[in-house]
Amino acid sequence: MGRGETPRFRTVVDSRVESVHTVRAGTAGGGRVRLTAYDLLTGPWYTPLTFFYRGTLDGGALRSSLARTLRRYPPLAGRLERDADGGLSVRCNDAGVRFTEASSCDPMRAYGHRLRAQPVIGDVVREVSPFGVVGRDTPLLKIRLTRMRGGGSVLGVLISHSLADGGSALAFLENWSREHLGLSWEEPSHDRGALDALGRLSDDPATRDGRAFVGVGRTRHLLTTLRPGLRKRATVTTRFEAAELAAMKTRALGELAELTEADPDAWVSTNDVLTAHLWRALAELRAHPAEAVQWLGLVVGARSGLGGALPSSYWGNCVSKSWTSLPAGDLRGRSLGAVAGEVRGCLRNNTEDKLRDEIAFLGSYRRRGVSRHVMSAHALDASEMSLTVNNWSRFPIYRIDLGAGRPFWYEFPDLPAPTAHITPTPDEDGGRDVYLCLSEPHAAQVRTGRWQERLHPHAVSGRAG
Known part of the structure; x- marks a missing residue:
């Protein structure tokens, strides 16, 4: 080029x-x-x-x-x-x-x-x-x-x-x-x-204060919705092999154990570790000042958090979002295990009480006829200071056989905000494909050999995904 x-x-x-x-x-x-x-x-x-x-x-x-x-x-x-x-x-x-x-x-x-x-x-x-x-x-x-x-x-x-x-x-x-x-x-x-019917306002002030959604005026809603589209974005992909993820998780669990000592709840999943790794790498790529707040938004399914109150076959939108943040310097300087622990803590906030409160809160806006004034609480931070992670690694993407075998590849659209879209690999072998939607300059950087090495320091074969 x-x-x-x-x-x-x-x-x-x-x-x-x-x-x-x-x-x-x-x-x-x-x-x-x-x-x-x-x-x-x-x-x-x-x-x-x-x-x-x-x-x-x-x-x-x-x-x-x-x-x-x-x-x-x-x-x-x-x-x-x-x-x-x-x-x-x-x-x-x-x-x-x-x-x-x-x-x-x-x-x-x-x-x-x-x-x-x-x-x-x-x-x-x-x-x-x-x-x-x-x-x-x-x-x-x-x-x-x-x-x-x-x-x-x-x-x-x-x-x-x-x-x-x-x-x-x-x-x-x-x-x-x-x-x-x-x-x-x-x-x-x-x-x-x-x-x-599951909506119920929470009695916990902290839950109410930490709602994932807020009501805003029409003008603010419109400006916030349009702003991300002013920057051109592109999606690049990279593959994390199963062995590479296992090595990352082993390291993260070891670091987390040192931080938490005998805490029996000190555990993180493979996806927690991968999310932490991507968030840290993006903080390095963006090179914001140490004090600049970096937001992480996790798209989370509400079904499991509702404790089986919904039918397993419920079909519709049932997704919430959890947020956490760290100063850029902290994010770049913390260990992988420490950041993965932050990710796990953010997910744990998605309690049944929080979800029921959210359903009731959103329902109240619908009853008042102003549903279109509700938006994500941190939508204003959906810029180069944020990353939204949407984990589809358990979805049957590569099991859609319509008479000609399974698909060998899948494409996802560019999104208006910085996003990491995580999917299984075509072989469904425990690896992960990551679709990183970033500003075009950052996407171009991620495609370079240097940044592929930065994304894959634990690659067993020494080859970037």
């Missing part, structure tokens, strides 16, 4: 639309599903997920199995409507899902860490404006199947974030896979009232 050139972080796959179909379940008996306050937090945006297959997928067979799957997922074939109090509901009218088939004159390439592609092939993202969804005949699920010359397929999935968090989106895709293969799968629960 020459001086002054813009680095290329992704390749573009050209494709041509061949046909567009509307896939319906064949029944419209789902009524209306009123979305929860957790659902309303996301706004009417879509989550694009892209899966790359070496085999060729059969579009007709996919549409048939998708129609059968939609019978148990009526919201996905429905349409969003505004409620009288400003909330949202899904009218389960079986208006349908858009399924586009396309072809590419290019062969399937060896996509992966060193060769990235756009997260959705073709114009699928541009086809959906988040401002033209509510009260319109706009599909809440779009599928685009692109066949490559000589074999291989790319499956782009665009799903309304108002309906599902990442775990629920992947659960739907895994169930579609099981339906396609003729396997049994669990009926999802669309009873959003089950989550709303």
Whole structure:
């Protein structure tokens, strides 16, 4: 790359639309599903997920199995409507899902860490404006199947974030896979009232003061939402092998034991250690002054914290966030074990009392018709002073078999704020793939040999991921 050139972080796959179909379940008996306050937090945006297959997928067979799957997922074939109090509901009218088939004159390439592609092939993202969804005949699920010359397929999935968090989106895709293969799968629960009923304001002042969400005025909400988009971001990936993670965890546990002596609760998980390592490395990359506060936001699933009060098959948004912070100098100077302990402590704050209080707090804004004024408590820090970590390492990303084997690669979109997206590897061998979404200059630095070595000091083979 020459001086002054813009680095290329992704390749573009050209494709041509061949046909567009509307896939319906064949029944419209789902009524209306009123979305929860957790659902309303996301706004009417879509989550694009892209899966790359070496085999060729059969579009007709996919549409048939998708129609059968939609019978148990009526919201996905429905349409969003505004409620009288400003909330949202899904009218389960079986208006349908858009399924586009396309072809590419290019062969399937060896996509992966060193060769990235756009997260959705073709114009699928541009086809959906988040401002033209509510009260319109706009599909809440779009599928685009692109066949490559000589074999291989790319499956782009665009799903309304108002309906599902990442775990629920992947659960739907895994169930579609099981339906396609003729396997049994669990009926999802669309009873959003089950989550709303769990709301209970906390009696603990510290819990109330530490809420992950706050109510703000319309102007502040708009400015805070738009500000991250002013900086161009790019995503780079790197792989942490299982042996490398084991070495990191052994070191961290040893350091933590020295700090906490005989504390029986002094334990950290592999993901805690990886998160701590990424947070420290990013603090070094950014080189902020020692006193500058560095924020870490952890996206956490609320289901486990609610103590089994929700059905295991609950389908929707059920995600909270926990925050912690350290001065940049402290973060760079602390041991890996000490920072991993900070991460674990942040996760432990996600108690049942905190989650029930959060549900009640968010519900109160919905009842007053001002849900759109609620945002993350540290959204104003969603800048170069923060890192949000979203851990998908237990999700079935590489088990979405739709008749052509499992995918060999998966792409995730660039996000408006600095984010570390953690996933399993294609081999599901205990390693982790990390998608780091950073400002373009920082992303370019991370791709250099020096920074790959900095990210992988515990690589057993001595090779950066």
